[in-house]
Amino acid sequence: MALTIDIFLLLFLIATAIGILRTRHLFAMAMMFGLYSLLVASLFLLMDAPDVAFTEAAVGTGIATVLMLATLAATRRSSEKPRQRFSPSALIITLSTTALLFYGTLDLPNFGDPQAPLHTEMAGRFIEQGQQDTGVPNLVTAVLASYRGFDTLGEVTVVFTAGVGVLLLLKRRRKPVVRGKSHAR
Amino acid sequence: MTIFLYVIGFSILVTMALALARALAGPTVFDRILAVNMFGTKAVLLVAVVAFISGRTDVLDIALLYSLLNFVGVAAALRLVERGSFYATERVHVKTKPGEKL
Known part of the structure; x- marks a missing residue:
């Protein structure tokens, strides 16, 4: 049954992607992207990753x-005719x-x-040796911050860059000072 | 009982396909919004059915989140249709040169 649902959802995904490619209507495109993201989140859920599905649904669809x-x-609406x-x-x-x-x-x-080597070798090593290797009492933190340290560093860099971008965009500009009438506020 | 759930799941998938067809074809904006909303509702039902088939009832939380997001998304879309410069019918494609403003 899970395989049938997977196949159906993947077919829906392909149909949505082709629909997004073929439409020239931006509003419809945005709505279809929400739909696409909902389908991806459902697929994540079927692959036993509810946390990723949660994030995908909240960020992508919402x-x-x-x-x-x-x-x-x-x-304002304007569009260029695409090259065929x-x-x-x-x-x-x-x-x-x-x-x-x-x-x-x-x-x-x-x-x-x-x-897979993850289950046969690595999981046991993380559990047994994790504390001596990293000195972090929490196992999840040890994996995230030490074994996968470079990965986490990349993620933090991405989040930091996005935050800086949003702050720069949302920063309220100062009112232009009229000559001779500088308001001290 | 399991056969019953399978039949329900399959019919939900068929309904999703129909809603998707309307979202792809939909001549007006409201058709699309309604189709996307209906697709989201069916996704909630599908997640619930899958949760009961596989016995992982904790996944029902995700179904709740989906329904919440679906509501918020559609409400936001309708507000923006009302406020923005969208029209119920799709406008004919206006040809502009690069850099030219409408």
Whole structure:
């Protein structure tokens, strides 16, 4: 049953993506992106990752859609006619990137494989050696902050950059000073 | 009982497909909003059915979150349709040169 639902949801995902590509109506596009994100969140849920599904639903379906719609309401509508030219180099680049990514997944263990090295070797080592290795009492914190330290550093950098960007955008500009009448406030 | 849940799940999937078709085709903005809302509702039901089939009833919390987000999203979309410069019918494509303003 789970496989059937997976197949159905993936088909819906493809249909939504093609619909987003083909529409020229920005409002419809924003709504369809919300739908797409809901489908992705449902797929995450079926893959036993409720926390990721939670985040995806809250950010993708909720905030991102509302922000896109608010932007559309605040800006003026204009659009350029897209080029319909077929570009073989773009096709080649896309196909080769896809092939490379598929080639990269060949080395990975299958999804949910109990014989994966993560379950046979690493989990036990984290539990037994984690405290001596890192000196952090909490196991989750030890994995996040020490074993996966570079990954966490990258995430923190992304969040920091996004925060700085939002603050710069939202900063209220000072009123322009009229000559001779500088208000001290 | 499980067969019953399977039938329900399958019919929900069919309903989702119909709602998706309306969201893709929908000539007016309101068709699309309604279709997206309906798709979200069906996603909530599907998550609930999957939770009962697999026995992981804690997933029902996610279904609650989906319904909440669905409500907020549709309310926001309708407010913005009212306030922004959208129209109920899709406008004909206006051709502009790069850099030219409408």
